[in-house]
Amino acid sequence: RVLDACAAPGGKSAHLLERDPSLRLTALDVDAARLQRVRATLARAGFDADDERVRLHAADAAELDAWWDGAAFDAVLLDAPCSATGIVRRQPDVVLHRRESDIAALTVVQARLLDALWRTLAPGGVLVYATCSILKAENEDQVRAFLARTADARVEVLGPDFGHDCEVGRQRLPGEDGGDGFFYARLRRAG
Template structure:
């Protein structure tokens, strides 16, 4: 308000503001100093659901472009590792963190190929923002209706399952894994998680008011799906 920028608060986060009209991000007060970041509301929910706790070792398994990584750091994830299979895309994560002053260990690697990057020390929490068809962002990218083909869905489902299988051993007993997609297709979401649960008796879904399927436009957000899994402490 002091800078002459109109903004409103939101009900789902004490830290988020909604601007009534788009503006160039560099004109936002404190942008260069890292005071603010810009993400769709549904994407911001990830850090709030995972809710990093003091001292936890946390992995962001598919980090680029870095919005969720920086948000986790801002919420107190001081022992945070971030992976992305693309070294080029990982540069965007680095730029985002540098602007906001975040200190995160970055590594270019395929999260499912744990032998190439994991030292065997388990994580307390993992964020898997999985590659998907992107059908949840259709309100901003309507061309998705024309570009996506049935084989794209099958490919995404296989990749998601591969990542879930690869990352599960990296999670300590009693730890939690947040599975997320910006998709509205059940094959990528609830059916994917149900199939994973059938394969892993040590996995259970944790109840959380922000998980489940969110549709495009709901509360003026993108479509997103979240499932919070806990590994049996006796595993």
């Protein structure tokens, strides 16, 4: 059982299903219209969103009572809402639209999502936290704070293909290998 917690537009969900046809995927997005984009992406990739192994929910991922059936997930992908500062190479206007207060609000949302989704993870399960941000507050600082308040969380090392080592994750910077900036952390729940 795998959860794609902020699934729109659906590319990550489709890729997960392509890589492992046996998995049971739950894809969430807070916006029902964006969730329809997930449905369309899955259809283009040859997957039926109404298949019994795929569940789509329009819900706030942190509001567990609204969507979670109580069955633990083996893996959770949280591509968290963020400042999008990692896509500045392609969309330079990102920096013009961000204020310091936006970052503070986003870090609150990220922490809320991490804390709630951790509760859905089975012992021994893995949560991947990702952002398209290059800001420490949304990345390393966010993961360090989560680890400090979550006794059963452990960081797992990701290889050098995922960018620069940040001790609690990996950071890719905009323009490296022609790509965008991303942060990744792999967290395992103690079994």
